[in-house]
Amino acid sequence: MSSQHRTGSKGLKSKAIATATAVSALLLTGCSEQAKVGWLPTQRGVTDNADTIMDLWIGSWVAALAVGLVAWGLMLWCIIAYRRRKYETGYPRQVSYHAPLEIFYTIIPIILIVSLFSFSDRAEREITAPKAETADVTVEVYGKQWAWDFNYINEDVYFSGIQARLSTTGEEGVEETLPTLYLPTNSTVDVQLKSRDVIHSFWVPAFLEKRDTIPGMTNHMYFTTGDEAATYAGKCAELCGEYHSEMLFNVKVVPQDEYDAYIQSLEDEGNTGRLGDEYNRNPNQNTNN
Numbered sequence: 001m002s003s004q005h006r007t008g009s010k011g012l013k014s015k016a017i018a019t020a021t022a023v024s025a026l027l028l029t030g031c032s033e034q035a036k037v038g039w040l041p042t043q044r045g046v047t048d049n050a051d052t053i054m055d056l057w058i059g060s061w062v063a064a065l066a067v068g069l070v071a072w073g074l075m076l077w078c079i080i081a082y083r084r085r086k087y088e089t090g091y092p093r094q095v096s097y098h099a100p101l102e103i104f105y106t107i108i109p110i111i112l113i114v115s116l117f118s119f120s121d122r123a124e125r126e127i128t129a130p131k132a133e134t135a136d137v138t139v140e141v142y143g144k145q146w147a148w149d150f151n152y153i154n155e156d157v158y159f160s161g162i163q164a165r166l167s168t169t170g171e172e173g174v175e176e177t178l179p180t181l182y183l184p185t186n187s188t189v190d191v192q193l194k195s196r197d198v199i200h201s202f203w204v205p206a207f208l209e210k211r212d213t214i215p216g217m218t219n220h221m222y223f224t225t226g227d228e229a230a231t232y233a234g235k236c237a238e239l240c241g242e243y244h245s246e247m248l249f250n251v252k253v254v255p256q257d258e259y260d261a262y263i264q265s266l267e268d269e270g271n272t273g274r275l276g277d278e279y280n281r282n283p284n285q286n287t288n289n
Contacts (some may be wrong), residue, residue, distance in 0.1 A: 046232070047223040049127045053208040056123045059117065067112065127209065130222045135190035137183060142275065143193070143200030143213035145240060145283065146247040148179045151274045153192075157266040158275050164246045179249040181234075183225050184259040187197040191221040197283040201238035205250050210237050215280070227251050242282075 008038040018235040037043055042050050082092065140151035147161035157270035161179025183189055193202050202221070211219045236247035254262070266272075 017282045040208060042208055045226040045228060046206050046230070047225060048131070049223045050206070050208045052123050052126055056119060059119065063112065063116070128220075128222070130190065130220075131188040131224050135222070136187035138192065139181065139183075140192045140194065140274070141181070141202060141213070142196050142279075143202065143236065143240075143247075144196040144279075145198065146236075146243040147180075148247075148249050149196075149275045149279075150179065150181050151272070152263060152266075153274075155263045155266075156272060156274070157263055157269050158273065159266060160271070160275060161249065163243060164248045166246055175250070181249065181251045182259055182262045183251065183253050184256045185225055185229060185280075186227050186280055187256075188224050189222070191223075193219040193221065194277075196280045198240050199238050200236045200240050200247065202234070203237035204232050204234040207230040207251075212238060229254050 037054060038061065040054060040057065042054070044051055044054065053271075138153040138154055142149040142151075146163045149161060150159045153159065159179065159181075162177070164178050191202070191211075193211050193213045194217070195215045197215065199215070200213045201210050202213060207223065209223075211221050213219065230253050231253065232251045232253070233250045234251055237246060238244075240247065
């Protein structure tokens, strides 16, 4: 056996081992908890909208993978079936067209695109529609440079947030000072999003959705909270000025009795009423004149 043949055999064996390792890693990863949620920064049950978005996301990737496998299989088949044989010379027989194949390659993509559009449209309609005629909790959220105000409309109390001060030396403790939106578990929620100055964006990564807060407009987020108590990090997702990075907040989903106790604490602090549009400002206006 020549040294060249031995080298080629070793190369093929190494490639086979690498391929088997990659396939094994892919299969094992598919069984992980991250794979079950499509590697999204959340888990099932956070909100009903998050589950809808997750199903659409995973379904889209499964469909894309299926199409990819078919395409790769056809490519591999063509490479093997139509490879140049030993002692063959010249070009193979040329075919100008193949009507059935061309029709197949036209109809199938159209069906896939229409299906994806249909599923996406259905999910979007479900997400943007109110969950009930009257939500269990209605919260008016004002984005402002660089914090958040929360008006609990049903309870007629408010919370006025202040800008987070991130430590430049690594100390902990900032979490306790962040504006926190309280919501009860298993409740339909209507978050009414407004802005006091410039465009901000209300984003809770675990909810898998965000909405802009635009001056002079009201956007809505409708969802139903899960049945587990948890705290979720939120932030402004729209560059809104010098301290945009410090425009942080939390969403705390708690049992109903804990939510009621928090509302009572706001009343005890005298935070009754509503912080409305009277506190809005025009950031382009020169207040020195």
